[in-house]
Amino acid sequence: MAKNGGKSNGKSALARGTNQVAMVFDLNKCIGCQTCSVACKTLWTRDEGTDYQWWMTVNTQPGRGSPMDYEQMGGGYREGVPQAGVLPTRDEFGGGWDFNYDEVFYQGKGNTVHLQPVGKKPTWGPNWDEDQGAGEYPNAYYFYMPRLCNHCTRPACVEACPRGAMYKRGQDGIVLRDEEKCRGLQFCAEACPYKKIYFNYVKKVSQHCIMCFPRLEQGVAPACARQCPGRLVFVGYLNDVERPIHKLVNEWEVALPLHPEWGTEPNIFYIPPLSPYRLKEDGSLDTETPRIPMEYLERLFGPRVHKALHTMESELKKVRSGGKSELLDTLIVYRWHTLFEPFTRDPVEVGGPQTASKR
Amino acid sequence: MLAKKVSSAGALLDPAAKAWSKVDREVVDLVGMPVHLQSSRYVRTVWADKLIGKVRAVSVRAAHDGERVAVRMEWNDDTRNTEFADRRFPDAAAVLFPTNGDAPLVSLGTPEAGVNEWFWRADLEQGESLIAHGLGTDEKTDVPIDSRAVWEDGRWSVVFSRPLKVKGTEHVKLTPGKTVKVGFTVWEGNNQERGDLRSYSRQWRELTLEP
Numbered sequence: 001m002a003k004n005g006g007k008s009n010g011k012s013a014l015a016r017g018t019n020q021v022a023m024v025f026d027l028n029k030c031i032g033c034q035t036c037s038v039a040c041k042t043l044w045t046r047d048e049g050t051d052y053q054w055w056m057t058v059n060t061q062p063g064r065g066s067p068m069d070y071e072q073m074g075g076g077y078r079e080g081v082p083q084a085g086v087l088p089t090r091d092e093f094g095g096g097w098d099f100n101y102d103e104v105f106y107q108g109k110g111n112t113v114h115l116q117p118v119g120k121k122p123t124w125g126p127n128w129d130e131d132q133g134a135g136e137y138p139n140a141y142y143f144y145m146p147r148l149c150n151h152c153t154r155p156a157c158v159e160a161c162p163r164g165a166m167y168k169r170g171q172d173g174i175v176l177r178d179e180e181k182c183r184g185l186q187f188c189a190e191a192c193p194y195k196k197i198y199f200n201y202v203k204k205v206s207q208h209c210i211m212c213f214p215r216l217e218q219g220v221a222p223a224c225a226r227q228c229p230g231r232l233v234f235v236g237y238l239n240d241v242e243r244p245i246h247k248l249v250n251e252w253e254v255a256l257p258l259h260p261e262w263g264t265e266p267n268i269f270y271i272p273p274l275s276p277y278r279l280k281e282d283g284s285l286d287t288e289t290p291r292i293p294m295e296y297l298e299r300l301f302g303p304r305v306h307k308a309l310h311t312m313e314s315e316l317k318k319v320r321s322g323g324k325s326e327l328l329d330t331l332i333v334y335r336w337h338t339l340f341e342p343f344t345r346d347p348v349e350v351g352g353p354q355t356a357s358k359r
Numbered sequence: 360m361l362a363k364k365v366s367s368a369g370a371l372l373d374p375a376a377k378a379w380s381k382v383d384r385e386v387v388d389l390v391g392m393p394v395h396l397q398s399s400r401y402v403r404t405v406w407a408d409k410l411i412g413k414v415r416a417v418s419v420r421a422a423h424d425g426e427r428v429a430v431r432m433e434w435n436d437d438t439r440n441t442e443f444a445d446r447r448f449p450d451a452a453a454v455l456f457p458t459n460g461d462a463p464l465v466s467l468g469t470p471e472a473g474v475n476e477w478f479w480r481a482d483l484e485q486g487e488s489l490i491a492h493g494l495g496t497d498e499k500t501d502v503p504i505d506s507r508a509v510w511e512d513g514r515w516s517v518v519f520s521r522p523l524k525v526k527g528t529e530h531v532k533l534t535p536g537k538t539v540k541v542g543f544t545v546w547e548g549n550n551q552e553r554g555d556l557r558s559y560s561r562q563w564r565e566l567t568l569e570p
Contacts, residue, residue: 084405089445160401162495162554184443185554191401201443204482 049202052096076193077263150266160191412558440548456531
C-alpha cells in the first residue's frame with residue numbers, strides 16, 4: 001500500500017526532511033478509550049494477515065506494553081551503533097483472536113453462551129494488563145500511553161533493510177515500505193526498538209503505520225488523531241513555528257519523545273503525565289512527592305521530563321492565581337481544528353479511497 | 360559437473376525418483392556469506408560474531424532431456440522450517456547462473472552483470488526465477504521454475520526444473536553440448552538465515568549439458 005508514497009521525493013534512504021510531520025499526545029488527557037486504536041484498525045488492518053496488527057495501541061503504564069516486554073527487546077542505537085533487536089512473535093503481540101460470533105449471535109444461544117475467543121486460549125493481548133498499573137493503595141497509579149510508529153528522524157528500520165525497501169520520504173518525513181521490494185526478511189522489525197513493525201503472514205511482507213499518508217496528502221489528519229474524543233492528539237509540521245507542535249516540542253519543551261536513549265529521534269512526542277500528590281499514612285498530603293515516581297517517568301522520557309513537568313506545574317500555578325497561560329490554553333484546545341492545522345479537512349469532503357467502503 | 364542426457368527430465372522432478380540414482384553426484388562445499396559484504400549496517404553489526412551459513416556442503420546432480428533441465432540439491436538440515444514462524448524463517452536454496460560471464464558470485468553480480476537465481480523456499484508453492492545485480496537487488500521475473508522438495512531423515516532434497524530455452528536475455532541459456540557457470544546457495548531458516556545471510560559455493564563451477 002505504500003507504493004505510491006512519493007518515492008521520487010524520498011528515495012535517499014535517510015533523507016532529513018525539512019518538513020517533518022509530527023504528533024504530540026497529551027497524556028494528561030488520554031482516557032484509554034482505544035478509539036484511536038479502533039479508528040486505525042478499521043481503516044488499515046482488516047484484511048487476512050493483518051488481523052493481529054494494531055498499528056495504534058494504547059497501553060497502561062507501568063505495564064509490559066505491546067508487544068509484551070517490548071522495552072527489553074533491543075534495537076535502536078547506542079552511541080550511533082545499531083543494537084541487536086529481538087523479533088517479536090505473534091503471541092507477544094497478542095490479538096488476532098477468532099470469536100464465537102456465530103454461536104452467540106445466530107444460533108439462539110445468546111442467553112447461555114458468552115462471547116469468547118475460540119481455539120487456543122489467549123495468554124496475552126495488545127491491552128492485556130489494562131488498568132493494573134503499579135503502587136499500593138492509596139498511592140496506586142497508572143496512566144495511558146498511546147503508541148504508533150515514531151516515523152523517526154534516524155529510522156533504524158530503514159537502515160536495517162538490506163534491500164532498500166524502506167525509505168523516509170522527503171516531503172513529510174513519513175517512513176514507508178515498498179511492498180514490491182520487501183521480501184519479508186524482517187530486519188526492520190528486529191532493528192525497531194519500539195517494536196511497531198508487524199509481519200503480514202499472508203502477503204509475507206512487513207507492515208507498519210503509514211501515518212495515514214493518503215489522508216495527509218489530501219489535508220486530512222490521521223484517523224487516530226481525528227477520531228480521538230479527548231482532543232489530545234496534535235498533528236502538524238515540526239518546523240511550523242506558529243502552530244502547537246513546534247511550540248510544545250521546541251519552545252516550551254514540554255513534549256518529549258519516548259525513550260530518547262534509543263537513538264532513533266522519534267517524531268511522536270508526549271506531554272508527560274502530572275499526578276496527584278502521594279498520601280501519607282495519616283491520610284495527609286505529601287506535597288513533595290507526585291504519585292507517579294519521577295524515576296519511572298525519567299526512565300520513559302529521559303532527564304528532560306523534570307523540566308517539562310516543572311514548566312507544566314508552574315503554568316498551572318500561574319493560572320490558579322488568576323494569570324494567563326498560552327501553554328495551557330494550547331493544551332486545552334478551545335478550537336478542535338487547532339489540533340490538526342494544516343490537516344483540517346473533513347474526510348467526507350475529500351472523497352476518494354479513504355471514504356470508500358472497500359479500499 | 361555434467362548434466363546427464365536422459366530420456367525424460369520430467370520424471371526427475373520428484374526428488375525421490377529412482378532415476379536420480381543413475382545420475383552422478385558431486386559434493387560442493389559451501390561457505391558463509393562474508394559479514395562485511397552484507398549491505399545493511401544493522402546486519403553487519405549484529406551478525407559480526409554469529410555463524411552465517413550453517414549448511415556447509417550440498418550434494419548436486421543434474422540431468423536434461425534436450426527440452427528441460429533438472430538440477431537436484433541435497434543437504435543436511437536437522438530442522439525442517441517450512442514457514443515464517445516465531446523468530447524462524449523458511450528454509451530455502453537456489454541455483455545461480457551468471458548471465459554475463461564476469462558477474463561475481465560473492466556479490467550476486469554487479470549493476471552491469473546480472474546473476475540468474477533459480478529460487479526455492481519451503482513456504483512457496485512454486486520456484487521462482489530471480490535476477491540479481493548485486494546483494495539485496497534480486498527481483499522476481501515471470502519465468503517459472505518448477506520445484507519440488509522433500510525433507511526426510513534430516514535431509515532436504517530439492518529439484519529445480521526449467522525448459523532449456525526461455526525468453527529474456529537475463530535468464531541463463533542452456534544448450535546441449537555447451538558449458539555454463541553455476542553456483543549454489545542455501546539458507547538455514549532455523550538459524551534465522553534470510554536475505555544475504557546464507558551459505559554459498561565460493562566460486563563458479565562449470566556445468567556441461569551432455570550432448
